[in-house]
Amino acid sequence: MEIISKFLEKNGIVFTFLVVSLIIYFSELISVKATNKKIPGSAIAIIIGLFLAYVGGVATGGEKGIADIKIFSGFGVLGGSMFRDFAIVSTAMGASFIVIKRTGWAGVISLFLGITLSFIGGVFIALLWGYHDAISLTTIGAGACTYIVGPVTGAAIGASSDVIALSIAAGVVKAVFVTIGTPFIAKYIGLNNPHTAMVYGGLMGTTSGVSAGLAATDPKLVPYGALTATFYTGLGCLFCPSLLFIIMKIVFV
Amino acid sequence: MIIYGVGILAFCYVVGQIFGEFIGKLIGVDANVGGVGFAMILLILINDWLKKKNYLDTSTEKGILFWSQMYIPIVVAMSATQNVKVAVSSGFMAILAGIVPVLICIAVIPFLAKISKSSQID
Numbered sequence: 463m464e465i466i467s468k469f470l471e472k473n474g475i476v477f478t479f480l481v482v483s484l485i486i487y488f489s490e491l492i493s494v495k496a497t498n499k500k501i502p503g504s505a506i507a508i509i510i511g512l513f514l515a516y517v518g519g520v521a522t523g524g525e526k527g528i529a530d531i532k533i534f535s536g537f538g539v540l541g542g543s544m545f546r547d548f549a550i551v552s553t554a555m556g557a558s559f560i561v562i563k564r565t566g567w568a569g570v571i572s573l574f575l576g577i578t579l580s581f582i583g584g585v586f587i588a589l590l591w592g593y594h595d596a597i598s599l600t601t602i603g604a605g606a607c608t609y610i611v612g613p614v615t616g617a618a619i620g621a622s623s624d625v626i627a628l629s630i631a632a633g634v635v636k637a638v639f640v641t642i643g644t645p646f647i648a649k650y651i652g653l654n655n656p657h658t659a660m661v662y663g664g665l666m667g668t669t670s671g672v673s674a675g676l677a678a679t680d681p682k683l684v685p686y687g688a689l690t691a692t693f694y695t696g697l698g699c700l701f702c703p704s705l706l707f708i709i710m711k712i713v714f715v
Numbered sequence: 716m717i718i719y720g721v722g723i724l725a726f727c728y729v730v731g732q733i734f735g736e737f738i739g740k741l742i743g744v745d746a747n748v749g750g751v752g753f754a755m756i757l758l759i760l761i762n763d764w765l766k767k768k769n770y771l772d773t774s775t776e777k778g779i780l781f782w783s784q785m786y787i788p789i790v791v792a793m794s795a796t797q798n799v800k801v802a803v804s805s806g807f808m809a810i811l812a813g814i815v816p817v818l819i820c821i822a823v824i825p826f827l828a829k830i831s832k833s834s835q836i837d
Contacts, residue, residue, distance in 0.1 A: 519800025635813025
């Protein structure tokens with residue numbers, strides 16, 4: 463037993479190829495047999511992934527889901543930001559530059575609107591929960607953008623660590639919610655063309671959520687959504703601790 | 716050769732991401748600003764240019780297409796490494812603070828899509 467687990471640890475990423483291929487195989491099977499293809503196999507696979515992440519988190523108390531269990535540490539490499547971004551870039555092969563150019567400005571508007579609306583939404587919830595100081599409100603509002611904007615903003619403006627933790631949690635909830643929700647709401651919001659996908663990526667901003675959600679909806683849309691979403695975290699880190707914080711300080715003293 | 720395709724992709728990734736890092740530094744932000752986006756645009760442009768010059772053979776193309784096919788498996792691995800426990804156990808407030816902004820943004824999508832689409836026809 464020990465020989466096997468040591469071997470799997472050492473060959474983490476290859477073992478991950480095997481496990482992920484099995485997850486996808488069974489997800490396709492469930493999709494066809496149990497849902498008559500109504501729920502796409504990739505959506506089921508992603509939900510299984512999230513479930514495994516929860517199991518890993520409960521089992522180890524760590525932060526990296528299933529990757530904290532030693533024999534599954536390869537998940538951390540394959541699912542890390544390097545391979546994710548590398549694969550996202552490759553999807554651009556199927557993207558049309560003409561469409562991107564034409565939708566460009568709508569993408570820019572959606573980015574600014576997405577950051578502002580998410581921020582306001584987060585601040586509103588924080589207010590309901592009794593936070594009244596500009597620093598906490600700004601940090602939680604920033605967390606509602608993405609789980610990177612939250613801690614970056616909190617650290618910049620001097621928020622307490624429990625508020626920063628809250629902002630990270632809000633961002634993670636957002637990523638998970640967008641991942642699971644996208645394929646289900648797609649048809650109600652007309653998310654079936656590159657144009658809307660770019661607007662969607664800019665509004666939601668969570669690169670992991672948007673790209674996983676679109677992959678489960680229609681893989682052809684991934685490059686468009688990812689293209690705008692990739693600017694969101696950077697812009698959020700720019701605006702939340704500066705302009706939006708100043709506005710919050712004026713409003714909430 | 717397949718490795719040429721992988722190499723082209725890696726070139727776009729490296730150049731785009733470094734550019735994103737520099738932009739982040741330039742505007743004083745501790746994050747990569749649009750690195751992936753720049754890399755994608757670079758890949759589209761290079762791909763276009765190579766096709767026009769007829770330098771792109773199928774095996775080179777396969778080196779790039781392989782990775783776009785690996786995208787969903789990578790996303791599955793990524794979702795398996797999210798901090799889902801924190802998301803679930805952090806209490807109602809964090810859950811609402813994550814979900815409500817998404818709902819607000821979803822509400823404006825049809826509107827945004829419409830105004831930008833109608834202006835395209837002009």
